[in-house]
Amino acid sequence: MSEEIEFDTAGITKKFMYVNRKAPYGTIYALEVLEAVLISAAFEQHAAIVFIDDGVYQIKKGQDTAAINMKNFSKTYGIIEMEKEDADEDEDMDMVWRIIVEKESMEARGLSADDFVVDVEVLPSAELAKVMAEQDVVISG
C-alpha cells in the first residue's frame, strides 16, 4: 500500500460545478458523477449540479429499473437535495448548493420543472453560461 498523500485545503472554499449531459442507464456516467457530488459535501465546498442536454433525463420522475435489473439511482438525488437544504439552513456554514436545469434542454425534450424528482432552478442558457463562467472547478462526466 502506497503512502497516502493529502493536501492542506483548510479554509479554502471554491465553486465546483458538476455537469451532467448524459442520460442514465445507457452509460454509467450519471451514477459516478453523483458519488463525486456527495463526497464534495464533506469538504464544505460550493456546488452547482447542472443538468444539460440528455442529462435532464437523469432526474425524470417515475424511473423504475426493475425490469432491466439495474440500480435506480434517481432516488440518490433526494440526498443531494437534503444536503442542499442543510447548507441553506446552516448559517455558520459557508456552502451554497444549487441544482440547475437548462431551460432549452428541458423544453427540447418536452419536459417541465414538474417532471423532476427534485426541486430545480430552471435557467435559460444565457444565464447558465454566466453561472458556468464564475466556477473555479468544472467536473464533467
Next chain:
Amino acid sequence: MIHTINKSPFERNSLDSCLRLSEKGSPILLLEDGVYAATKGTSVSGTVGTATGEHPMFVMGPDLQARGIAEDQVMDGITVVDYGGFVDLVVEHGTVQSWL
C-alpha cells in the same frame, strides 16, 4: 474560462451545447474527434465560421495530423496549437469546461 470539445460535430451535440452555453469572448479548443469541426467546407462550417467571430478558436495540431487533415484545410480564424499551447491556454484563461 476555456471550453474544450473532443467530439465530432457530426456525431454529438457538444459543439452546439458549448456555443449555447459559453460567453462571448471565451476561447474554445477543439481536440481529439472535435478537430473535424475545424475543417473547411463541411455542413457545420457556417456555425463554426460564426463562432470564430465570437470566440478565439483553437485546434490541436497533433490531432489534425493524426486524422489526415492538413493545416491548409483548417478554416480561417482557427489557430493550430500543440500540447504546450493547450497548457498555455489553460494557464491564461482559467477554469476549464470540458464538453465531454
Next chain:
Amino acid sequence: MKFGILVNEGPFTHQASDSAYQFVKAAIEKGHQVMRVFFYYDGVNNANKLSAPQSDDRNLVKMWGDLAKEHNLDLVVCIAAALRRGIVEDNLAEGFRISGLGQLTEVGIAADRLVVFGD
C-alpha cells in the same frame, strides 16, 4: 502553476488518457507542477498491470508509471470505481495508488486548474 488532472476513460477505447498524458508531459516541460492525476470511471483501467498491449502499440499503463517515477507524480485510482472494475492492490501497476474519491475534491481545491479528460 499547479494542475490537477482527471482521467475518465481507460487506455484502449478512448483517446482521453493519451490526451491527458500528453498534456501532463507538456505542463511539466513548461515548469508547471502536476499535483495529482486522478483516475475515475473506466479511467481506473489505466492502472491495471495485467493489461498487455501488442508490442507495436504504446503501453499507457507503463508510460503513466514511468512518468510518475521520473517526476514524482501522484497517480490516484478511485477505490469505488476500481473495485467495480476489478482493480485491486494485487494488479495495481507501479506508480499508482488506490484512494478515495475525496482525493479528487481535494486536488480540485488545492490546484489552480483541474483539467478533465474523458468521453
